[in-house]
Amino acid sequence: MKKAMVVVVMTAVLAALLPAAAAAGPIVDARDPRGDVRFTAAEGMTEQRRRSVDLRRLTATNVERGVRFRLRLRWIARPETFEQFFFVYFENSREFGALQQRASRSRGSAVLERAPTPGGSTYCRVVLKVDLRRTRLTVDVPRRCLPVREAKVSVLAYTTPSGRRAGTVVYSSDRLRAPGTVDLTPTG
Numbered sequence: 209m210k211k212a213m214v215v216v217v218m219t220a221v222l223a224a225l226l227p228a229a230a231a232a233g234p235i236v237d238a239r240d241p242r243g244d245v246r247f248t249a250a251e252g253m254t255e256q257r258r259r260s261v262d263l264r265r266l267t268a269t270n271v272e273r274g275v276r277f278r279l280r281l282r283w284i285a286r287p288e289t290f291e292q293f294f295f296v297y298f299e300n301s302r303e304f305g306a307l308q309q310r311a312s313r314s315r316g317s318a319v320l321e322r323a324p325t326p327g328g329s330t331y332c333r334v335v336l337k338v339d340l341r342r343t344r345l346t347v348d349v350p351r352r353c354l355p356v357r358e359a360k361v362s363v364l365a366y367t368t369p370s371g372r373r374a375g376t377v378v379y380s381s382d383r384l385r386a387p388g389t390v391d392l393t394p395t396g
Contacts, residue, residue, distance in 0.1 A: 235275070236268035236361055238386035245382045253290060253367060258380035260285055261292055261365040264343075266384055268361070268392065274350040275392050277307065279363060281382075284342040287312030291374045294345065295364045298392060303355040307347060309336050312370070318353040351393075358389040 240263040247258055262282040269276045277296055285292050296307040302322065309316035314336050322328035332353035337346040366381040368374050 234267040234269045235392065236266060236386050236390050238266045238361070238384055240264060240266075240382065240384040245380050247380050248378050250377050250379050252369065252377070253379040257285070257290055258367055261367055261380060261382050263363060263365055263382045263384040266296070266361070266363050266386065268390070271348055274348055275354055276346060276348045279345045279347075279365075280343060281345075281365060282343070284311050284338050284345065285367075287370060289370065290379075291368045291370045293366050293368060293375065296347075297362045297364070298355055298359040300355055300357045300359040300389070302357065303359065305353060305355055305359075307334065307349055309334070309345065309347060310374070311336075311338070311345070316347065318349045320353045320355065354392045356393060358391050360389055361386040361392070 242262060242264065243259075245259050245262045247255075260281070260283050263279070264282070265278075265280040267278045269278075279294060279296070292311040294307075294309045294311065298305045303320060305318065305320040307316065307318045316334050316336055318332040318334050320330045320332075322330075330352050332350045334347050334349060338344070339346075363384040364381065365383075367379040369377055369379075
């Protein structure tokens, strides 16, 4: 009798926990084929460095105050060699947002434009974290800088010279698009 009671209680506890665990999964989980980096005609960077922005995977997960974006790529450069820029775009018919990040800086920005609201822009400062292996970027975007409707999500990454010329010349780029539209509205 006690064994049956324990099994019933454990089954009830597991049933209560499983939906919560399933809901905690990523709201975006998109992969990009390896080796699809596009090179420009610009001279001045090795092929290996150009391939550094080869995107591998984008995940987005709800966190307490917004959404955590994790971007995996071939490798993240050290700022003294060259620069890598990353943009995560989210857009629908009424909103356009972009997470803008330079790999050499620990801070970036997220901007959300709401149309047709005049002055409907929201600007957020974000903090970039790079893992020890230098293959993964993590950024939390606050709720106020995320679209309130389902949106298409894509990533653009590119290499550029470091220093004052950063962003003026593009050596290579890669793009990743999540399939369909996703709800980035945090549930927390």
